[in-house]
Amino acid sequence: MALVLTYGTFDLLHVGHVNLLRRARALGDRLAVGLSSDAFNALKRKHATQSYADREAVLRAIRYVDEVFPEDTWEQKAADIRRLGAAILVMGSDWEGHFDHLSGHCHVRYLPRTENISSSQLKAEIRRGPPTAAVDAAPLPRLPRLAHAGPR
Ligand code: C2G
Numbered sequence: 001m002a003l004v005l006t007y008g009t010f011d012l013l014h015v016g017h018v019n020l021l022r023r024a025r026a027l028g029d030r031l032a033v034g035l036s037s038d039a040f041n042a043l044k045r046k047h048a049t050q051s052y053a054d055r056e057a058v059l060r061a062i063r064y065v066d067e068v069f070p071e072d073t074w075e076q077k078a079a080d081i082r083r084l085g086a087a088i089l090v091m092g093s094d095w096e097g098h099f100d101h102l103s104g105h106c107h108v109r110y111l112p113r114t115e116n117i118s119s120s121q122l123k124a125e126i127r128r129g130p131p132t133a134a135v136d137a138a139p140l141p142r143l144p145r146l147a148h149a150g151p152r
Pocket of ligand 1: 007020113115116117
């Protein structure tokens with residue numbers, strides 16, 4: 001029973017996260033996720049829109065995820081690997097090399113990051129709103145014709 005381990009903030013869950021979780025799970029029989037706590041996000045200087053509780057609830061609803069626990073420090077990974085008996089630590093390729101020091105505890109794999117999607121990109125797009133051309137081109141809503149009361 002090979003347990004795969006990964007970590008992250010997983011804010012505003014998007015297809016890049018799901019691709020990572022699906023491919024990580026496919027490398028073993030179970031997938032455990034160390035989910036960054038709100039305090040750890042502050043340490044990472046990362047602002048998550050959703051609370052830990054909400055991000056946890058979303059992750060637990062994902063079919064590839066078997067377990068979720070808090071990630072509170074950078075240093076807890078070796079102890080997590082031992083506690084969970086993790087066979088593989090999987091991270092996206094933007095972390096390439098950052099966790100090689102853990103290869104004495106388990107295999108470390110970096111999977112290609114999904115291009116052109118990130119939580120911060122989604123937030124920026126939502127803040128920007130639809131392109132104005134789309135708004136201008138949108139047909140005006142047809143207003144109900146008012147019965148003429150006659151000249152005033
Ligand atoms: N990811 C990806 N493709 C994207 C976005 C994210 O493959 N377009 C991967 C990241 O590489 C990471 C995981 O999804 O492996 C979670 O990404 P984040 O939620 O941004 O987490 P991060 O800030 O990278 O935290 O100790 C490790 C850290 O907690 C990782």
